[in-house]
Amino acid sequence: MSGSGEFAEFLPAYLAEVDELLASAQKDLLAVEEAVRKGLAQPRAVRELFRALHTLKGLSAMVDVEPVVSLAHWMEASLRLADQAGGRLPESSVEPMVEGLRAIELRVRQLSAGKTASPAPANLLERLEALGPQVLDAAPKRARPVKLDAEAAFASRLAPSEREQLEGGLAGGQRALRLDFVPSSERAAKGLNINTVRERVAKLADIVKVLPLSGAAAGGASLAFALLLLTRAEDAVLLDAVGGPPATVRSLEAAVPAGATGVPGEVPGEAPGAVVGGVLPPGAGLPGAAVLEEELDEPEVRRGGGLLRVEVSRLDEAMEWLAALVVNRSRLTRAVAALTQAGAPTRELNAILQENGRQLRDLRSAILRLRMVRVGDVLERLPLLVRGLRRATGKAVRLELDVGDAELDKAVADRLLPALVHLVRNAVDHALELPEERQAAGKPPEGLVRLSCHARASGQLELTLRDDGKGVDAKAVAKAANAPVPDSADALLDLLCRPGLSTRQEATRTSGRGMGMDIVRRIVVEQLGGELGMETRKGVGTTFTLSVPLTVTLMDAIVFECSGRRYAVAVGTVEELIDVVGVVRPAGAEGVGLVERRGTAVPLVSLARLLDTAASGDAGAGTKALVVRQRGEPVAFAVDRLLGQQEIVLRPLEDPLVRVPGVAGATDLGDGQPTLVLDLGALGAARALRRKRAARAGEWVS
Amino acid sequence: MPEVLVVDDSKVMRDMVVACLRPYPDSRFTQASSGLEAIEQLSLKPYDLLVLDLNMPDIGGIEVVEFVRGQDHLRELPIIIVTTRGDEASRERALQAGANRFMTKPFTPDSIQGAARALLEKTPAEASRG
Numbered sequence: 001m002s003g004s005g006e007f008a009e010f011l012p013a014y015l016a017e018v019d020e021l022l023a024s025a026q027k028d029l030l031a032v033e034e035a036v037r038k039g040l041a042q043p044r045a046v047r048e049l050f051r052a053l054h055t056l057k058g059l060s061a062m063v064d065v066e067p068v069v070s071l072a073h074w075m076e077a078s079l080r081l082a083d084q085a086g087g088r089l090p091e092s093s094v095e096p097m098v099e100g101l102r103a104i105e106l107r108v109r110q111l112s113a114g115k116t117a118s119p120a121p122a123n124l125l126e127r128l129e130a131l132g133p134q135v136l137d138a139a140p141k142r143a144r145p146v147k148l149d150a151e152a153a154f155a156s157r158l159a160p161s162e163r164e165q166l167e168g169g170l171a172g173g174q175r176a177l178r179l180d181f182v183p184s185s186e187r188a189a190k191g192l193n194i195n196t197v198r199e200r201v202a203k204l205a206d207i208v209k210v211l212p213l214s215g216a217a218a219g220g221a222s223l224a225f226a227l228l229l230l231t232r233a234e235d236a237v238l239l240d241a242v243g244g245p246p247a248t249v250r251s252l253e254a255a256v257p258a259g260a261t262g263v264p265g266e267v268p269g270e271a272p273g274a275v276v277g278g279v280l281p282p283g284a285g286l287p288g289a290a291v292l293e294e295e296l297d298e299p300e301v302r303r304g305g306g307l308l309r310v311e312v313s314r315l316d317e318a319m320e321w322l323a324a325l326v327v328n329r330s331r332l333t334r335a336v337a338a339l340t341q342a343g344a345p346t347r348e349l350n351a352i353l354q355e356n357g358r359q360l361r362d363l364r365s366a367i368l369r370l371r372m373v374r375v376g377d378v379l380e381r382l383p384l385l386v387r388g389l390r391r392a393t394g395k396a397v398r399l400e401l402d403v404g405d406a407e408l409d410k411a412v413a414d415r416l417l418p419a420l421v422h423l424v425r426n427a428v429d430h431a432l433e434l435p436e437e438r439q440a441a442g443k444p445p446e447g448l449v450r451l452s453c454h455a456r457a458s459g460q461l462e463l464t465l466r467d468d469g470k471g472v473d474a475k476a477v478a479k480a481a482n483a484p485v486p487d488s489a490d491a492l493l494d495l496l497c498r499p500g501l502s503t504r505q506e507a508t509r510t511s512g513r514g515m516g517m518d519i520v521r522r523i524v525v526e527q528l529g530g531e532l533g534m535e536t537r538k539g540v541g542t543t544f545t546l547s548v549p550l551t552v553t554l555m556d557a558i559v560f561e562c563s564g565r566r567y568a569v570a571v572g573t574v575e576e577l578i579d580v581v582g583v584v585r586p587a588g589a590e591g592v593g594l595v596e597r598r599g600t601a602v603p604l605v606s607l608a609r610l611l612d613t614a615a616s617g618d619a620g621a622g623t624k625a626l627v628v629r630q631r632g633e634p635v636a637f638a639v640d641r642l643l644g645q646q647e648i649v650l651r652p653l654e655d656p657l658v659r660v661p662g663v664a665g666a667t668d669l670g671d672g673q674p675t676l677v678l679d680l681g682a683l684g685a686a687r688a689l690r691r692k693r694a695a696r697a698g699e700w701v702s
Numbered sequence: 703m704p705e706v707l708v709v710d711d712s713k714v715m716r717d718m719v720v721a722c723l724r725p726y727p728d729s730r731f732t733q734a735s736s737g738l739e740a741i742e743q744l745s746l747k748p749y750d751l752l753v754l755d756l757n758m759p760d761i762g763g764i765e766v767v768e769f770v771r772g773q774d775h776l777r778e779l780p781i782i783i784v785t786t787r788g789d790e791a792s793r794e795r796a797l798q799a800g801a802n803r804f805m806t807k808p809f810t811p812d813s814i815q816g817a818a819r820a821l822l823e824k825t826p827a828e829a830s831r832g
Contacts, residue, residue, distance in 0.1 A: 006811055010721075013714045054757050055712050058786035061808040062718055157765070183742050194738045198760075210760040212741045212769050223745040225738060 007062050013311055014063050015112050018056060022105055023380040025052040029101060030383050033094045041168060043087025043161035044206060050079035056104065067107050067120040074128035075100045081135040086164035090134045096127045098387070162209050162228075166252060169206065169230035176252035177205075177235075179227045180213070181242040192243050194225055200241040205231030228252065312410055315371050322367055323649040325360060329353075330646060330670025361647070368551050372407040375453055375461070378417055379403060382424055386449065389428040396435050396445050397428050402452035408461050409551035412528060416548060419523040422516045423465050423544055424449060431469030431542055441539060443468065459572055460530070460547050468541040472496070472534075490631055493534040497521040524548060529570070529664050529679050557648040557677065558626065559669060561641040563613035568648055568667055568677045569626060576627040580604065580638055595625065595636050602627065607637045607680075610687050628680040637680050650677055661686035703728040704822050705748065709740040709766070710755035710784070715807075719753050719784060722811040723818055737766040744776060751822055753814075754801075756785040756792055764796050771800035780821035784809060 028049040035042035057072035075097060082089045089097075103124055107117035158166070166176045181197050194210070201207060209228045231238065235249045336353055340346045379401055386399040408416075432438075432447035439445050453463040474492050478485040486492040499518040524532045530548035549555075549572070557568040558577070582596035583604065595604040604625060625636035648667040662683025666674045706729050710716045716733045723729055732749070734740040737758050744752070752770070756763035763783055770776045782803040783796050793804045803817045 007718055007808075010714055010718055013717065017712060017714045051711070051757060051759065054786055055715075058755075058807040059712055059714055061786065062715065064808065183745070185746050188742070188746060194742045195735070198738070207760070210738050211765075212738065212761070214769065214773060223741065225742075 007064075011063055011111070012313065014059055015108060016311055018059065018068075018108050021052045021056050022101065022108065023377065025049055025056075025101055026384045027380055028052065029094070029097055030387065032089055032097075033387070036089055036091050036094055041087040041161075041164055042089075043083070043165035043168070044208075046079060046082045046087040046089065047161055050076060050083055053079060065107065065111065065117050067117045068104050070120045070125055071100050071104050071107075071128070074125060074131070078128070078131035078135045081132055083159065083161045085135060085160065087161040088135075090137065092134055093131045096124070096131060098384070099124055100128055101384075102388075157211060158209060158228075165206070165208050166228065166230065169208075170253055174206075174230045174232055176208075177229045177231060177238070178250050178252055179229055179238050179242060180224050180246075180248045181227065182224045182246050187243060197225075197242050198227075201227055201229065201238065204233040204238055204241055205229040310370070312371075315367065315410075318367050319371075322360070322364060326364075326647055326649055327668050327670050329356060329360060332356075334670060364647075368409065371409050371411070371551070373410050373413050375403045375406045375408060375413070376401070378408075378413045379420070379451065381417070382420070382451070385421060385424060386428060389425060393429060394434065395428060395432050395447060397432060397447050397449060399424070400448065400450040400452075402450065404454060406453050406455045406461060407550075408455070408548075412461075412548060412551060415523055415527050416546075419520045419546070420451070420463070420465070422520045424451070426516070427465065427467040427469065427542075431467045431471075433470055441470075455550060459550050461550050463546040463548070464543060465546075466541060466543040471538040471540055471542055472536040473538065489534055489536060492536070493517075493532070496534075497532075525682050525685075526661055529573070529682070531681075555648060555650055556645060557667070558645050559643040559648075559675070560624070560626070560639045561643055562611065562639045563608045564640075565613065566643065566669070566673075566675050567639075568669070568675055569628075569680055570650075570664070570677070571645060573628055573679065573681060574626045575629060575634060577642065578625050578627060578636060580623055580625050580636075597627065597634070597636070602634050602636050604636045604638055605684060607639050610637070610683060626680060628684075630681045630684050635680075635684055637684070648677065703730055704750040705729075706731050706751045706753065706818075707734060707740060707743055707749045708732070708753045709734045709737065709758070709763075711735050711758045712755075715755065715784075719814065722809075722814045723753070725811075726815060726818055726822075737761040737763060740766055741769055744770065744773075744779075748775075749779060751818060752779055752781045753818075754781055754783050756783060756796065764792060764799055767796060767799040767801050782814065782817050782821065784814065 025048075028045040031045040032042045032049065035045070053072045053076040057069050057076055060066075060068035060072065078093060079089075082093075103120060107120075110117050170176050179201065181194070183193060187193065198207065198210065207227055207229055211226045211228070213224045213226055214222060227242075229238070238249055239245070239247050333353060336346050336349050339349070382401065383399055386397055389395070390397050427449045428447075432449070433441065433443075435445035438447065448466075448468045450466045451463065452466075453461060455461050472492060475485055477492065477495050481495045481498055483495055486495055496517040497520070521532050524530045524546050528548045530546060533545040533547075534542065535545075536542040549570075556571040558571055558574055559566060559568045561567075576597075578595070578597055580595060584594040584596055584601045586593045592606075593604040594601040596602075623638075623640065624642050625638045627634050627636050629635075646669070648669065650665045650667055662679050662685075664677045664679040664682075667677050669675050704726070706723060708716050708719045708723075708731055710719065713733075713735070716735075720731045720733070723731070729751075732743060732747075734743050737754075738760055740752070740754065743749075754763045754766055763785065767781055767783075770779060770781065781801045782805060783801045784805050784807065785792070786807050796804055802821055805814060805817065
C-alpha cells in the first residue's frame with residue numbers, strides 16, 4: 001500500500017475524508033452532466049468539483065498514493081480551465097470524468113482493504129489529459145445581456161465563473177444580492193461567526209463569493225464580510241440569518257439602484273458605490289446593536305453551530321466505554337439486590353442506581369445521536385450508479401430519492417448501502433424494460449426507480465424501493481429454481497433469495513429478478529436484524545420494503561431462561577409476553593403447537609427444540625412465551641422462565657464461521673458470562689427453511 | 703508560546719500540519735477551515751504564524767495574504783503557504799502578495815518545521831528576506 005511515507009498514520013482519516021470528497025464530487029459531476037445536457041453552464045458545481053479533486057490530490061500526495069494523485073491531477077487541470085471559462089464543460093468530457101472518479105474510488109477501496117492501489121490506467125490518464133483543449137473550445141463567446149453593479153460586486157475580484165454564475169442567475173430570474181455581515185468577539189461567543197452565517201445563508205441562497213472588507217466601522221468593527229448571493233429569499237429573512245443589523249442587503253444588478261430594495265435597517269441615503277476598494281466606510285450600517293443582542297439571545301444561536309468531523313473509530317471508542325459502564329451497572333444492580341436480600345438498608349443505594357440508570361440512558365442517546373448520519377448522504381452514490389447502468393443497459397431510467405431528513409447509525413448505514421445498491425442494480429438491470437418494450441406496453445419510455453424512506457418512532461427505518469418495470473415472473477423464477485410455482489409474494493421472495501439462483505438466472509436470462517437477492521436478505525435480516533418484504537405485479541412493477549433498526553449496538557432486551565441457559569432478545573422485536581395456558585394443540589414431533597391468545601390460535605414454537613437444547617420429552621414445556629411477528633404473523637416462542645428486562649450491549653458475531661441465522665450477537669449481562677442475543681423471527685424462519693430443504697432432500701433420496 | 707493558525711479546508715491536512723509543528727516548543731494551534739474563518743480569527747486574536755492553504759472555498763489563500771498584508775497590525779505576521787502541486791504558477795503571486803514561504807504538498811515534517819522555526823526565531827526583517 002502506500003502511506004509508506006511520514007504520514008502513514010493518517011491513512012484512516014485520509015480514507016474517511018476522501019470518501020466524503022468522492023461523494024460530493026460524484027454529486028457535482030452529475031449536476032454538471034445535467035447542465036451539459038441542457039446546454040447550460042454550471043459554474044458552482046464545476047468549482048466544487050475542482051476543489052474536491054484538488055483537495056483529493058493534495059491529500060493523496062501527502063499519504064503517497066500516486067495513482068490517485070495522477071488521476072485527480074488531470075481532472076483538476078481541465079476543471080480549472082472550465083472554471084476560468086465560466087463553468088462550462090463539453091459533453092465529451094463527462095464520460096472520462098466519470099471514469100476518472102470511478103478509478104479513484106476503486107483505488108481508495110483497495111487502500112481501505114489494506115491492498116496497494118493499482119497504477120492509474122494509462123489510456124484513461126491520456127484521455128483526461130486531452131480534455132484541456134476541449135474545455136477551452138467550449139468556453140462561451142456570447143455577450144451577456146445583464147450587467148452587474150461593478151462596485152457593489154467588486155467585479156475585479158470575481159473569477160470568470162463567479163461572474164458567469166451571477167449573471168446567469170440574474171438572467172434566470174433570481175436576485176443577485178450583496179449581504180454584509182459584521183463579525184465580533186461577542187457574536188463569535190454566541191456562535192455567530194462567518195462559518196455559521198455561511199451555513200445559514202446557504203440554506204436560503206446560492207453563495208457565489210464571500211469577500212472580506214476591512215476598515216474602521218462604527219461600534220468598533222474593523223472587519224465585515226460581503227456575501228454575494230443568488231436567491232429568491234426575502235431581504236428580511238436574509239438579514240435575520242446573519243443576525244440582523246448591522247448587516248445590510250443591496251442589489252448587485254446595475255439597473256437597480258442600491259437602496260431601492262427597501263431593506264429594513266438599511267442606512268437611508270447610502271450610495272451604491274459606498275464601499276470602495278474593499279474598505280467599509282465609518283458608520284456604514286451599524287445601528288441597532290442592542291436589538292441584535294436581544295435577537296441573538298436564542299438557544300439555537302447560543303449553543304453555536306458548525307460541523308465537526310469525527311472519525312468513527314473515536315465514536316466507537318466512546319461507545320466501548322459506555323458499554324463498559326452499562327455492564328458495570330448490571331453488576332452493581334446485582335450486588336445491591338444481594339445486599340437488599342441480606343437485609344441491608346439499600347434504599348438510598350437504589351435511588352442512586354435509578355438515577356445512574358437514567359444518566360446512562362441519556363449518555364447513550366447522546367452518543368448514538370453523534371453516530372447518526374443523514375440517509376440522504378448515504379445514498380449520494382446511487383445517482384451515479386444509475387447513470388452507469390443507464391449507459392450499460394441502454395435503458396432510460398429516472399431515479400427518485402425521497403429520503404427527507406431521516407438519519408441512521410453509521411454502522412447500519414455502511415451495512416445497508418450494499419443491499420440498496422443490489423436492489424437498485426436489479427431494478428434497472430432486470431426489472432425495467434427497454435424503452436421500445438415499455439412503449440409497446442403502453443408505458444412511458446423512461447422507467448422509474450423510486451427510493452423513499454422514513455424513520456418510525458419504534459426505532460426502525462423503513463425503506464421502499466419501487467420500480468415500474470415488468471414485475472417478477474413467478475413461473476420463470478420457479479423454473480430456474482427447479483421448484484413449484486410459489487403461491488404468495490413471500491414464497492416468491494424466498495425463492496428469489498435462494499443462494500445460487502442468481503447464477504442460473506443470469507446465464508439463461510429467464511427472468512428479471514434474482515441477482516444477489518440472497519445477499520440482500522442476509523444483510524437486511526441476518527446482519528441488521530431487519531425485515532425484507534416484496535410485492536410484485538406482472539407488467540406493473542415491483543416494490544421491496546426494508547425495515548432496519550436505526551442503530552444496532554445498544555438495546556433494551558428481555559432476558560429469559562430456556563433449558564437452563566440464559567438468552568436475550570431485543571424488546572423492540574417482541575410484541576407481547578404471554579403465559580402458556582390454553583394450549584389448543586400441544587407441540588408434536590416438530591415442536592410446533594397452537595396456543596390461544598385473546599381468542600385466536602397462535603402457533604407455539606418450543607424454543608428449546610428450535611435450539612436443539614431440549615431434553616427428550618420436554619418439548620414445548622415452557623410456561624411463558626414471547627410473541628414475535630414472523631412475516632407479519634404472530635408466533636409464540638415458549639421459554640422456561642423470564643428473568644427481566646435490561647439494557648444490553650450487542651456484540652455482533654463477526655467470525656463468519658460462528659455466524660448463525662437467528663443469532664443477532666452476544667452480550668455480557670454483567671456476570672462475565674457470554675449470553676446469546678436471539679432474533680426469534682429469523683430463527684423461526686431459518687428453521688422453517690431447513691425443514692423445507694430437508695423435506696426436499698428426502699424426496700430426492702426416495 | 704507561539705500561537706499558530708493553521709488554515710486548510712481539509713481536516714486531515716490541518717491535522718498533518720499540526721502534527722508536523724507540534725514538536726516546535728510550546729506552540730499552540732488554532733485551526734480554521736476556510737480563508738474567511740482565518741480572517742475572522744486574525745481579527746479577534748493575535749497570532750505569531752499563519753500556515754495557509756491556497757485553494758479554499760470562497761476566497762483563496764492568495765486573497766487571504768493580500769488582505770492580511772493590507773492590515774497594519776498584520777503586516778509582519780509570518781505566513782507559510784502550503785499547497786498542492788499544480789499551484790506552482792501561484793508561487794510568484796503568493797510571494798509577491800507577501801507570503802514568506804511557499805511549500806508544496808507533499809511536504810515533510812522537517813521542511814515545514816524548519817520554515818516555521820526560521821520565521822518564528824528570526825526578526826521580522828530577517829524573516830521577510832527568507
